[in-house]
Amino acid sequence: MIKLTPAIASDICMNQCRAGCCRGPIVLELTPEEVAPFQDQALRLGADLQIGRSPQGGGWVRFADYPGERCPMLDGKTFACRIYRDRPQRCRDFPQRPVPGCAISGWASGMDNK
Numbered sequence: 001m002i003k004l005t006p007a008i009a010s011d012i013c014m015n016q017c018r019a020g021c022c023r024g025p026i027v028l029e030l031t032p033e034e035v036a037p038f039q040d041q042a043l044r045l046g047a048d049l050q051i052g053r054s055p056q057g058g059g060w061v062r063f064a065d066y067p068g069e070r071c072p073m074l075d076g077k078t079f080a081c082r083i084y085r086d087r088p089q090r091c092r093d094f095p096q097r098p099v100p101g102c103a104i105s106g107w108a109s110g111m112d113n114k
Contacts, residue, residue, distance in 0.1 A: 004104060010080070012103050019079040020101060021094055022071040025064050032057035034088045041083045047072040 004012070013019050030038055035051060035058065042049035049072055051059040063069050068076055073083045081087055095105035 009104055010084075013081075014079045016103060017101055019070070019074055019081070021099070022074045022079075022081065022091075023063065024069055026062075026071075028061045028063070028071060028088065029090055030059040030061070030088055035059045037086065038083075038088065041086060042072060045073070045082055 013021075030051070035053075038059075038061075039049060039051065041047075048066075049061070050065050051061055053059050061072065063071055066072050070076065071081075073081060073087070075082055081091070095102055097105065099105040
C-alpha cells in the first residue's frame with residue numbers, strides 16, 4: 001500500500017476513480033456499535049437509509065438498493081463521502097490489498113499487481 005495524505009487520497013477518490021469503492025453491487029457491513037450512528041448521520045443528511053440487521057446487532061447496507069448503486073452517504077455529484085470523519089471502520093480499513101483501478105490501493109494501471 002502506498003502512503004498518501006488525506007488531501008491526495010480524496011483527490012484520487014473524487015476525481016480519478018470517482019469513489020469506485022463506494023459504488024456497485026457492494027454490501028457495507030456495520031458493527032453493532034456503528035448502526036445507530038450511521039442511522040443518525042443518514043437522518044441528519046436526509047438520506048433514505050435501509051439497514052438490514054443481523055441477529056448479533058450489526059447491520060448491512062446494500063448499495064444496489066440506492067440510485068446509482070452507491071453508498072447513501074456518498075455525494076452523487078462530487079463523489080465525496082459526506083460522513084468521512086465518522087465513516088464506519090470497514091470504510092476506514094479499505095483497501096486491504098491492491099484493487100484494479102484503485103491508485104490508493106497501490107494498483108498501477110497496465111501493471112501485473114499480483
